[in-house]
Amino acid sequence: MKKTGAQIFVEALKIEGVENIFCYPGGATLNITDALTDHSEIHQIVVRHEQGAVHASDGYARASGKVGVSLVTSGPGATNTVTGIATAYMDSIPIVIFTCQVNTMLIGNDAFQEADIVGITRPCTKHSYLVKDVKDLARIIKEAFYIARSGRPGPVLVDIPKDVSSGICDFKYPEKVNIRSYQPTYNGHLGQIKKAIKQIAASKKPVLYTGGGIITSGASAELVKFAEQLSIPVVNTLMGLGGVPGGHKLFLGMLGMHGTYAANMAITSSDLIIAIGARFDDRATGKVDEFAPHAKIIHVDIDPTSISKNIKVDIPIVGDSRSVLKKMVEIVEAEKEEFKAYKASIGPWLNETEQWKKNFPLTYVRNGTLKPQYVIEKVFELTDGKAIIATEVGQNQMWTAQFFKFLKPRTLLTSGGLGTMGFGFPAAIGAQVAFPKSLVVDIAGDGSIQMNIQELGTAVQFNLPVKVVILNNGYLGMVRQWQELFYEKRYTWTCLECAPDFVKLADAYGAAGYRIESEDEVESVLREAFHNGRPTLIDVKVNPEESVYPMVPAGASLKEMLLV
Amino acid sequence: MRHIISVLVENEFGVLSRVAGLFSGRGFNIESLCVAETLDPTISTMTIVTSGNEAIIEQVLKQLNKLINVIKVVDFKELDYVSREMVLVKVNAEERTRAEILRMTEIFRGKIIDVSPKTYTLLITGDDEKLRAFLTLIKPLGIKELVRTGPIAIARGEKVIKLKDKPLEGGEEDG
Numbered sequence: 001m002k003k004t005g006a007q008i009f010v011e012a013l014k015i016e017g018v019e020n021i022f023c024y025p026g027g028a029t030l031n032i033t034d035a036l037t038d039h040s041e042i043h044q045i046v047v048r049h050e051q052g053a054v055h056a057s058d059g060y061a062r063a064s065g066k067v068g069v070s071l072v073t074s075g076p077g078a079t080n081t082v083t084g085i086a087t088a089y090m091d092s093i094p095i096v097i098f099t100c101q102v103n104t105m106l107i108g109n110d111a112f113q114e115a116d117i118v119g120i121t122r123p124c125t126k127h128s129y130l131v132k133d134v135k136d137l138a139r140i141i142k143e144a145f146y147i148a149r150s151g152r153p154g155p156v157l158v159d160i161p162k163d164v165s166s167g168i169c170d171f172k173y174p175e176k177v178n179i180r181s182y183q184p185t186y187n188g189h190l191g192q193i194k195k196a197i198k199q200i201a202a203s204k205k206p207v208l209y210t211g212g213g214i215i216t217s218g219a220s221a222e223l224v225k226f227a228e229q230l231s232i233p234v235v236n237t238l239m240g241l242g243g244v245p246g247g248h249k250l251f252l253g254m255l256g257m258h259g260t261y262a263a264n265m266a267i268t269s270s271d272l273i274i275a276i277g278a279r280f281d282d283r284a285t286g287k288v289d290e291f292a293p294h295a296k297i298i299h300v301d302i303d304p305t306s307i308s309k310n311i312k313v314d315i316p317i318v319g320d321s322r323s324v325l326k327k328m329v330e331i332v333e334a335e336k337e338e339f340k341a342y343k344a345s346i347g348p349w350l351n352e353t354e355q356w357k358k359n360f361p362l363t364y365v366r367n368g369t370l371k372p373q374y375v376i377e378k379v380f381e382l383t384d385g386k387a388i389i390a391t392e393v394g395q396n397q398m399w400t401a402q403f404f405k406f407l408k409p410r411t412l413l414t415s416g417g418l419g420t421m422g423f424g425f426p427a428a429i430g431a432q433v434a435f436p437k438s439l440v441v442d443i444a445g446d447g448s449i450q451m452n453i454q455e456l457g458t459a460v461q462f463n464l465p466v467k468v469v470i471l472n473n474g475y476l477g478m479v480r481q482w483q484e485l486f487y488e489k490r491y492t493w494t495c496l497e498c499a500p501d502f503v504k505l506a507d508a509y510g511a512a513g514y515r516i517e518s519e520d521e522v523e524s525v526l527r528e529a530f531h532n533g534r535p536t537l538i539d540v541k542v543n544p545e546e547s548v549y550p551m552v553p554a555g556a557s558l559k560e561m562l563l564v
Numbered sequence: 565m566r567h568i569i570s571v572l573v574e575n576e577f578g579v580l581s582r583v584a585g586l587f588s589g590r591g592f593n594i595e596s597l598c599v600a601e602t603l604d605p606t607i608s609t610m611t612i613v614t615s616g617n618e619a620i621i622e623q624v625l626k627q628l629n630k631l632i633n634v635i636k637v638v639d640f641k642e643l644d645y646v647s648r649e650m651v652l653v654k655v656n657a658e659e660r661t662r663a664e665i666l667r668m669t670e671i672f673r674g675k676i677i678d679v680s681p682k683t684y685t686l687l688i689t690g691d692d693e694k695l696r697a698f699l700t701l702i703k704p705l706g707i708k709e710l711v712r713t714g715p716i717a718i719a720r721g722e723k724v725i726k727l728k729d730k731p732l733e734g735g736e737e738d739g
């Protein structure tokens with residue numbers, strides 16, 4: 001059947017099972033925009049800024065595990081997506097970004113609203129396409145979705161010129177993808193897995209160090225099973241939170257710069273690190289030369305480039321976290337005998353880690369002022385830990401990681417790798433689109449929220465009752481904290497003077513607004529806000545100079561922690 | 565350590581910039597780069613000369629493999645190989661130097677491919693060492709301009725680089 005490129009686009013999305021797209025129009029999108037007019041089965045959420053569209057599609061993907069989709073116009077529409085794309089790339093999030101482009105004949109001529117978006121985004125996409133002929137469109141869309149979600153997931157950009165969306169050709173959606181140069185490895189090498197198991201049996205102080213790969217591959221259940229089978233303590237990266245229930249007895253918390261004492265000491269004392277779906281980021285490892293100085297390292301990752309990139313690995317296993325963990329569980333089950341000696345000698349190690357946990361818990365000083373950590377604890381309590389939590393970046397993000405005990409995977413949406421202020425709110429909107437009935441909360445900073453505050457319009461227009469809890473400290477707090485510690489308290493640029501009245505701002509957008517100024521208001525206001533059914537800003541005036549502890553100064557080793 | 569790497573890629577637009585961008589973005593070094601179509605016109609070979617310690621070269625190979633359009637990556641350090649490079653040299657050809665240039669060119673089995681009243685243009689092929697030796701000898705006679713291709717390489721003997729799956733460290737059984 002003959003169809004226009006725009007119609008092919010719509011059909012292809014339906015076949016891919018896309019139910020929601022985040023979009024913003026322009027001259028170059030018009031063919032597609034028009035073709036979507038009578039297709040409400042593809043819910044079209046029109047945002048206020050293209051960065052918001054990409055973050056929303058990213059939040060949608062993180063919360064649901066499905067591929068997130070955005071569609072924007074050429075030139076400035078396309079360039080506005082860059083931060084969103086780079087954010088998703090760093091955290092391996094499957095999204096497809098459709099940018100529209102000027103006519104193929106005009107490409108390269110500096111035409112009106114032309115930007116070489118494929119060129120601009122090349123280093124921050126998993127792959128990208130410029131569709132030069134409408135005949136290639138269906139195949140390219142098929143490949144784009146496949147590449148985005150398979151292997152180590154990531155953003156894929158498809159640039160569609162206007163004459164391609166208006167061009168006509170026969171439509172047939174390919175059934176299979178055939179890319180000879182792209183075959184991700186899912187099953188780890190059995191020999192390597194056995195070698196790893198042997199190494200574990202011989203260890204006395206093993207630690208599981210797990211990251212976002214656990215969430216992506218859906219390996220939470222297998223991870224918990226494996227950890228319990230061999231009583232191995234677990235530490236998580238920021239991206240891995242929720243991979244093990246926050247209150248689990250083997251869970252030592254997040255490691256790294258603002259990690260727990262127990263997690264960082266366990267890494268430092270360990271004789272065997274079992275890294276799964278984590279990539280030894282510098283915020284997690286601290287000074288690499290002194291990371292896990294006594295340990296051999298097993299590393300499971302689907303991306304071979306992550307292995308031995310920052311830290312030399314002893315036993316590499318390329319494969320999907322879930323499939324490798326499953327295999328490990330099986331082998332341990334079948335070879336119980338081999339673990340007799342191990343089991344007999346693991347007790348002291350568990351005691352040691354338990355002591356660290358008990359003696360150095362995450363804590364903060366209650367002194368009558370309104371503490372941000374307290375607010376987060378209350379959010380946890382009032383939601384039974386069942387909300388989907390997005391964060392912005394800065395202290396708000398770290399306190400959330402520390403004090404909200406994530407119970408399940410895909411309940412924390414946070415920009416880990418890029419650290420993008422302004423991510424949380426649109427990401428929360430995306431998650432709310434994926435789960436209209438769930439409570440979605442963005443824990444924000446007063447700085448970050450102003451980076452994509454315009455999406456309040458989107459939330460109100462589409463009845464997305466996202467709750468934004470602004471931990472308003474009047475500062476770009478995380479940067480201020482570094483100035484306090486390392487620049488003699490010269491708070492240059494970081495005092496947020498001239499902040500808007502967030503309650504009035506919410507009102508101006510038609511959203512609900514609340515203010516909290518003391519501890520005793522926290523519970524009642526949050527309770528009301530969480531039940532009002534509307535998009536909501538909650539301006540919480542927290543103690544301005546509170547800092548995030550523990551802290552490992554940049555470039556120091558994990559054992560050099562500032563405790564309070 | 566200097567490595568010659570052969571990269572088989574889809575013969576499509578944009579692939580060269582992906583490869584070049586990878587090197588610049590990650591701070592890898594490219595000494596030379598040679599690209600052309602293979603026997604199969606859908607595939608091109610890029611021969612890249614790069615250098616770095618073992619860990620860097622390992623990353624170079626893995627990162628190249630990770631690019632979606634890259635079909636295969638071969639590090640010739642792992643293989644017995646032959647490599648050649650071509651150089652075109654324009655030299656001053658004066659009355660008193662002509663005979664010497666001719667003699668040199670002959671010894672190095674080169675050719676004179678263009679002549680003008682004041683210059684000869686020479687073509688020499690060989691490995692890096694040979695070209696360097698030739699250029700050292702010819703330099704005192706007055707080189708006006710020089711263009712090199714960068715090396716290309718091929719495995720010795722019957723070994724052929726096939727389009728098998730990408731090799732993976734610790735990957736699937738038959739890898």
Ligand SMILES: Cc1ncc(C[n+]2csc(CCOP(=O)(O)OP(=O)(O)O)c2C)c(N)n1
Nearest residue numbers: 394395396419421445446447448476477478
């Ligand atoms: C887009 C962007 N610009 C700058 C930064 C650098 N930065 C990191 S944290 C931070 C302060 C964030 O302030 P706020 O949102 O108020 O959060 P707080 O730390 O006060 O909780 C800044 C400016 C960043 N991460 N992202």
Ligand SMILES: [Mg+2]
Nearest residue numbers: 445446475477
């Ligand atoms: Mg702040």
